[in-house]
Amino acid sequence: EIVMTQSPGTLSVSPGERATLSCRASQSVSSHLAWYQQKPGQAPRLLIYGASTRATGIPARFSGSGSGTDFTLTISSLQSEDSAVYFCQQYYVWVTFGGGTKVETK
Amino acid sequence: QVQLQESGPGLVKPSQTLVLTCTVSGGSINSAGNYWTWIRQHPGKGPEWIGYISYNGISNYNPSLQSRVTISLDTSKNQFSLYLASLTAADTAFYYCASRTGGDWYFDLWGRGTLVTVSS
Numbered sequence: 257e258i259v260m261t262q263s264p265g266t267l268s269v270s271p272g273e274r275a276t277l278s279c280r281a282s283q284s285v286s287s288h289l290a291w292y293q294q295k296p297g298q299a300p301r302l303l304i305y306g307a308s309t310r311a312t313g314i315p316a317r318f319s320g321s322g323s324g325t326d327f328t329l330t331i332s333s334l335q336s337e338d339s340a341v342y343f344c345q346q347y348y349v350w351v352t353f354g355g356g357t358k359v360e361t362k
Numbered sequence: 363q364v365q366l367q368e369s370g371p372g373l374v375k376p377s378q379t380l381v382l383t384c385t386v387s388g389g390s391i392n393s394a395g396n397y398w399t400w401i402r403q404h405p406g407k408g409p410e411w412i413g414y415i416s417y418n419g420i421s422n423y424n425p426s427l428q429s430r431v432t433i434s435l436d437t438s439k440n441q442f443s444l445y446l447a448s449l450t451a452a453d454t455a456f457y458y459c460a461s462r463t464g465g466d467w468y469f470d471l472w473g474r475g476t477l478v479t480v481s482s
Contacts, residue, residue: 257426260408290468299458299472300409311470343408347467350424351411 258282258346260354270362275331277357279344284324288348291320291329294356295340303342304329336361364389366459366473373479380446380480384459384473391440392417397462398442399469400433402455409458415442449480 259282269275279289287307292300302311304320307327317332331338339361344354370382384398391398400412413423415433423431432445446453456477460469 288466299460299475300469301472302468302470305464305466305468305470345409345468351467353408353410355408 258285258349258352260344260346260352262342262344262354262357264357265355266358266360268360268362269331269334271336272333275334275338275359277329277331277342277359279322279327279329279354281325281327281346285346285348287323288346289320289322289327290345290347291318292343292345293338293340294343300343331359334359334361364461364463364471366461366471368457368459368473368476370457370476370478372477373481374449375482376449376451376480378449380444380449380453380478382444382446382457382459382476382478383441384443386440386442391435391442392437394418395465398433398435399460399462400444401458401460401469403458403475404455410455412444412446412457451480454478454480 261280263278289307291304294300303314303318308320319330321328341356341358343356365387367385374380396417397414399414401409403409413433415421415435421433430447435442456475458475459473461471
């Protein structure tokens, strides 16, 4: 099983500042990496697939990068509505998710 | 626009079998290319993929759950169902039905989820 490790566990960022979230795979997943946003009481929402392609309707302030084992989700200018937990998911071998990074606005 | 809605018991007893159903609206469950998936999430944890069934009835399961899981398709009702046997408290979680419309194994369509508690 490919283990996905996310860091940090919690990220506190001021509105308008940049947020950088990391995701590391225990072995290469090429670019088969997705990112999700989850707000309390809601299902996860797809943000990014293919490591860097924004899903339909996702604002341009969300961007993804990386390949192989190391990936990054960047929120270029954090908005208050971006407070949520963010998960990465690999789909190179079966499907596994990371444990999440909680993003808070200061 | 396709929508998914889970239904089933919120409380089940240990050793019993959980049955959850996902109703698909706004589209046909047996349209070619559709893969209908169950995902669960323990409170405060990352999601866990349980398995899927394809539009033509082919299923595949997470190896860690394979011995206890069955997913079936009911085309007459436009539904698919999850059967999870031999429940323990460790199966207490939010259960989501989901699907992929993009041709690869990321999930862009989710139900709202349902909390299942295993307790006597």
